[in-house]
Amino acid sequence: MTMSQMTLRIVHTTGFEYDGRAVASYNQARLTPLSTPEQIVVHHRVEVSPKPWTHLYRDYFGNQVTAFEVVDPHESMRVTATSTVQVNRPAAAGPSLTWGDLTDRAVSDRWVEYLVMPELVSPPEEFALRVKELNSLPTPGEAAKAICELVRSEVTYRPGSTDVQDSAAVAWEQRAGISQDMVHLAIGGLRTLGIPARYVSGYCHTGGEVGSTVSGESHAWVEWWDDGWKPFDPTNGTEPQDSYVAVATGRDYTDAKPLSGIYSGAETSSMFVEVEITRLA
Incomplete structure (x- = not known):
């Protein structure tokens, strides 16, 4: 499809x-x-x-x-x-990697830079504890979606509530942030469970019909490794579709x-x- x-x-x-x-x-x-x-x-x-x-x-x-x-x-x-x-x-395929696959060197060594935990994405203790409960789900892919939903349900999108230098922990503490903060939180949660995750910067057209022009801003979403990079936008709670344009990827915002x-x-x-x-x- x-x-x-x-x-x-x-x-x-x-x-x-x-x-x-x-x-x-x-x-x-x-x-x-x-x-x-x-x-x-x-x-x-x-x-x-x-x-x-x-x-x-x-x-x-x-x-x-x-x-x-x-x-x-x-x-x-x-x-x-x-x-x-x-x-x-195309619509992303369903989860395929098992929890055991994540510890295989073909994953953990190949994507080691997407498993590091710098301060920008390092999850606060409360968030990390809630994330660790999700490793009881059958597959890493299902846990990844649940992490994004956790971020979306707890953190309110509020422009101006954070600065570009602020870490994920700041957004979690005040339960408010922008797309960059929500992606950093999701990345920290994913890496906590050993799931390689990367930051994607780009744009999203929020209008509908052909010919429509919208004023926007740079947007961000996350991708995790599941036998291929699987995208998800925790800010809008959706898988990126044709209205999304990807510009740069990296470990976090500083790379993109x-x-x-x-x-x-x-x-x-x-x-x-x-x-x-x-x-x-």
Whole structure:
């Protein structure tokens, strides 16, 4: 069974205003959607003003990175990524790995970096105890879904309730966060049970009909290893469908940041991010 195919255009704009002049700026943008059998990138470009020196490469996790530097003094900078993507995701297969399979070196060694527990995803004790009760379920795949449902049922989506540097534990403590926090919590829970899990950044078109444009933001969901990467969005309680566009994957948010960098000179006085997603077909 397959969902109906969608063609989506995404325009992601980030702007910076400096309190004076920035002398030099060095940046990395992970804004190019992934090319996979389920997701074909028809068109993509990244435009930066002032005009930069640019270099493209793929990072360790397979994400396309646009590295750029602006060395002329500048009082503002704007980065606009425009993408057109065809998405046709088949429904994910049911659970196949057993609990015993997770301890096999073919899984535990192969995906070791998706089992580590840095502070960003490390689960608080109360959450970890509730997760450990789920290893009584018949398969890791069923436990993975239950972990995502636990996060969704306990944590309220509330923009502005956390900062990008906040850990999963902060979101659990206040029972509020954004998609990034819910994914970090789910990743910590999955890894607690020995299930390899990774972070996915991207977008989700929340409108319906062809021609509709929605204002959005970067979104995040989780994938766990079950003889293949199985996606789930704990924020919306659903398996990602054709309205989802994946851009980057990694161990957590720090590996998949849309834009990161350093600069010298004046301080940033303001920053804005605008995302517009249009369904073309």
